[in-house]
Amino acid sequence: MSEARFPIGVFDSGLGGLTVVKELIRQLPCENIVYFGDTARVPYGTKSKEAIVRFSHENARFLLKHKVKMIVVACNSSSSFALESLRKAYKLPIIGVIVPGACKAVGMSRKKVIGVIATSATIHSGQYARTIKNIDKNIKVVNQPCPLFVPLAEEGWYDNVIAQQAAKKYLQPIVQSKADVVILGCTHYPLLRNVIQRAVGPKVFLINSAKEIAQEVKDLLKKMGLLNTQGHRGKCQFFVSDKPQHFKTLAKRFLGCAIKNVHKGSGACMN
């Protein structure tokens, strides 16, 4: 089988990475995809760098067993802490979620003030701020961890009074900073897009990293001659390290459509 037919591997700590899969399917409908969600150890956002690096390598090795042609690290915590270490260890192209979103944000900002909202781990890694400053050192970055947003998204409370109040409280420093672009720095956050948009006002541009990552995957596959040109819809396979049924139930929200089968994978500490 030609390498172009090999699947794109995607991993996340849980199911947030499905917002990336959704965009990959939209922009690259012919690609095969293998997804691994480390649901036995979700969330990574509260874990140490050391733990996140170890978990990320285990997840990558799981995907490599499925002969993936590329790995998308659809987890902000892993992208913040483990990307370099993964790239050193494996020979295939590995794309993280930080750089594509950061580049788009720099391109969009007129006022040179960019807000970043994410989990505590992603914010404290400083990876978004560093990446943005590397592109344009004159940009001011306003960071804000939003620990309640993941459980709000998983509760399906996208736009009730609690989500509104939490968004208002978390985003106040960003509004005060007069940022004109805000990066949704966690794969769960696109589900709360409306409530976030209202909290920052209609003139602020929100960056959904998932879209930017899918674009980068497409560009890179093109450049490498690895685009799947089979001409029919690709196949998606989903693996998790725990609770496949729960994943299946919640997946619909993230993916926008139901999935048939979720397998229990042997990544992570399930070995």
Place this chain on the structure above:
Amino acid sequence: MSEARFPIGVFDSGLGGLTVVKELIRQLPCENIVYFGDTARVPYGTKSKEAIVRFSHENARFLLKHKVKMIVVACNSSSSFALESLRKAYKLPIIGVIVPGACKAVGMSRKKVIGVIATSATIHSGQYARTIKNIDKNIKVVNQPCPLFVPLAEEGWYDNVIAQQAAKKYLQPIVQSKADVVILGCTHYPLLRNVIQRAVGPKVFLINSAKEIAQEVKDLLKKMGLLNTQGHRGKCQFFVSDKPQHFKTLAKRFLGCAIKNVHKGSGACMN
């Protein structure tokens, strides 16, 4: 050394179990305590029964290495799913968090309607409802999972408008059921006590399981002749499987006082 001088072992998925340690120190100031928080894999509330049982055995084995005379499973998810399996595997007394709180609740309820609030896993295990019905089958149990309460407690948002709105929304079915007793079925929840009390009204009695567990530990140690009568304050040792510094920072909120040293333990999948 006499067995009475051996420490009480306490484990939890993270730091919520410190509310139990706080009560143990209050009621049994002479006891030595060894605490293990599985912070590398917190929370258990979203994991499968199979994963929770496996993690619980690993945690118990870690405590046994410290020659504990008793194990307190200060985690509702572990108590719901793993208690029987742990009791079969090890010979020392093992106390969970479900039974003491359930007994107290049955004793306090006049209207025979008891509300239980906890993580999704604890609620779905049905363990509280079963335990209550076993004591008095005529009692009506109203269950309510509250997934936002743990992140609210960890944010330190005990009584702001977001905590108030979340408490109001989650507790509405319990208020409507006319329950006169509510069990705080998660070790994080005592931190939100005030906002929960206001949501249910002043006449509803809240059960803080931590107090009931400490009482049970005291009774059992007395009966077994294992009370530590050394006459001076006991020593507490804290171990976690990840992020000792973060644990130390948050521990003050749960324990009510600062702790000096937190060690990285080798329980869980750190072996």
